[in-house]
Amino acid sequence: MKRSYLLIALIILSACSDSADDSNREIDTVILNDLIQHSTEFEKKVYSFENGLHIAVGYGIANSIMVEGVDGNIIIDASDSVAEAEEVYSYFSTINSNPIKAIIYTHNHGDHTFGAAYYYNLEVEKPMVIAHESTSQYVERIMGILNPIISKRSTRMFGTDLPSEQVINVGIGPYLGVAQSPIGYIKPTLTFADELKINISGVEIELYHAPGETNDQLFVWLPNQKALMPGDNIYRTFPNLYTIRGTPHRDVKSWVKSLDQMRALKPEYLLPSHTKPLTGDAVMETLTIYRDAIQYVHDQTIRLMNEGYTADEISHLIELPTEVSNSPFVREFYGTIRWSVKSIFNGYLGWFDGNVSNLDPLPSEEYARRLVTLSGSEEKLFLALEEAVQEKDMQWALQLSDSLLALNYKIDSTNKLRQEAIQYIGGRSLNPNKRNYFLSSANELNRNYEAQPLLPQTSELLREISIDMFFEILSVRLNPKKAKGITQRVCFLFDSGETRTITMRNQIAEISSTNKNCDIQVKTSEQTLKESLAGVRNPVLSVASGEIDTGGQRTKFLSFLSNFTE
Ligand SMILES: [Zn+2]
Known part of the structure; x- marks a missing residue:
């Protein structure tokens, strides 16, 4: 499952359909170049600092951090699988092989928690597992009642069922490796509500609840080292204020507040859980730009909401100010402004956009039937779909295919055209979430497609739930x-x-x-x-x-x- 940069040349070719001509291939190369370049953010490397801090980047989707103490070490975020944790620790242990005294989860997501069993099982004297008090509840929800749908949508968003050469990166890491080994989640053994100050192996550690990318997010502050571990509240791409794999509402206003709480500490080291670390003046500058970007999108969405615009309209109206958009930290390699606007709108006003047409709209099958009446026949609608695909008017093609599928018309041929449209849009998307989601959805339309389980369950894992x-x-x-x-x-x-x-x-x-x-x-x-x-x-x-x-x-x-x- 390891990705090689040599494969990137193949990706550009495979992103094009067989019938694509040479000029199309050139366009793809130009469009995707930035995304390919973004992969350098995840080059596999351990960055070490003189104050006993080490951060492993590019070993899996999320970073793992080791803090050296006097007679033991602390691991902050445990990788997305036991296999990744083992690989990370094979390097960390060459730096310092003292026992692991504590594992800190910055939040519940699997890419930060599923490798924990590796560290836990290493030690006879079990390390503490520290997290916010709500973390286990969110892990259980994903492993439990929402498992089928979250697994399905995560598989698409991270492209875990795609041939590895099609996944350029996943925006905040090279790839998602959770399915590589059994899930090694360990339930937290020490939790807190607002803040926790603790000395572990001689290291003064302060943990603060900091809702943002998730409600259970925390950040780690080492006052003596002036080092900040912000979890997933900042990484080098526009924040995922909404995630397309599906998420409870992310409280954007609290996210800004959490970043301000971090800024107040004036950190000199920033070791994020995704993408490379920062030091010196870049830390405060980046934290400020990041919180400004989020506040801008939040405030302008509300301003336009109050003027009566719908979420869809606002999503096309908001662009970041140039002073902010120039920052490499807000390019849309993970979250996008369009999806964020809709989520903010929904968070404040719910799903009804205020337009009476949309309160109880015609069911999609009925809408499709009326469209057929207008166009003359189902075949006419189908011809329009063929024409849209030919003209590369692919979003229109997708919407036409929705109507034909709602009427069960020429299902195989319609799906074939739909697949072409999905591949075309996905293959040209600079946003890896969208790209992978689309390419995976196209893949699912192949006759021989069989989903691989993303979150396989074991007896050990069930004990933690x-x-x-x-x-x-x-x-x-x-x-x-x-x-x-x-x-x-x-x-x-x-x-x-x-x-x-x-x-x-x-x-x-x-x-x-x-x-x-x-x-x-x-x-x-x-x-x-x-x-x-x-x-x-x-x-x-x-x-x-x-x-x-x-x-x-x-x-x-x-x-x-x-x-x-x-
Ligand atoms: Zn993460």
Whole structure:
């Protein structure tokens, strides 16, 4: 999965369809040149500073930082996989092989947490795992109820199913490596709400909750070294104020506030969790430009919202002032202004743009039918699609293909043209999120496409996730057709002494800890139930073997579980 710069020449060629002529190839080279150049930001290297700070850049999507203490070291962000962590540490340990005393997560994302088990398992005396108090809840949400959709959209955004030569970079790193080895997330063992001041192995460390790229984000401040680790609240591209893989609303105003909190400390070293470190005057200058860029987009979006413009209109109206846009830190290699505007609008006003046409619009199938009536026939619409593709009017082609697909018209041919349009737009996009999302979506239209699991689950990982998340997963998996007319209560008694109950009625599954009037009483361990529900072990065998003890009601229990399947 390692990417070689030699492959970049191939990318330019493969970005063009077979039918593309030479002039098209030249255009691609020019457009993509900046993105290719941006990859130099992730050249694999460990930067070491005289004050015991070391930062590994380019080993995976996110950086890992080692702080040397007197008799032990601290790791800030643990890479996106156990394999990456091992590679990073094979270098770090040549600098200082003292035990790892603590692992700090700057936030919940997998590229900062999934390699932790490597460091954790190295030590007999287990390191502390420090994070904000809400971090585990967000990890569980991604590993739990949102796993299917977040995995799918992340696969697209990071291009993890694409042939490696098609991924130039992923904007904030060379590639996402989470699927390279089992997920090594370790649940935090020390958490805090607003701030935590702690001395670890002789190093004074201050941690501050700093919502921005995520709500659980923190930054690390080493007062004696004047060194700042801002997590993902700053990296060398326009910030991802919204991420297209899907995210809860990112509070942009708090993001600015968090950057101001960092500026107030007047740091001399900036070791971000993505892209290269900065030192000296560049630190304050960059923090200032970055917060100004974010504030500008936030404030101008609100100003135009108040003038009555819709999110879509505003997204085409806002451009950064030149003084700000000249900074290499705000080029749109990760977030974009257009997507940010829509997210800010949505964060304040919700999805309704205020236009009455859009409150209860025609369903897409009905809209397509009216479009067919206007154009004369479905075939006319299809010819318009063919023409749009031929004329390279590709966004229009995509929208036409939406309507034809809504009517199930010539599905194979429509999808073939749609695939060409997606490849064309994606292959020319300077933004790697968009580029990878499009190229991956085009890939999915291939007949032989098979998705590879992005977040494979293991027994070790399941131990780090609370039992409550598994009941939440069951709740959102309830198939209402199967559950229609069923009223049933299943009570779980775990060997830990914990109880949980599912009451099924009105095609919902209420989760509680009531342990009365149970139709089925189940006794098992939390881990057995987790593994059975996650597919790590076969639930039928667990029930048959009595590891899940149903009190003699095996068939009834398995039939109950079948309500949670498609
Ligand atoms: Zn990150």
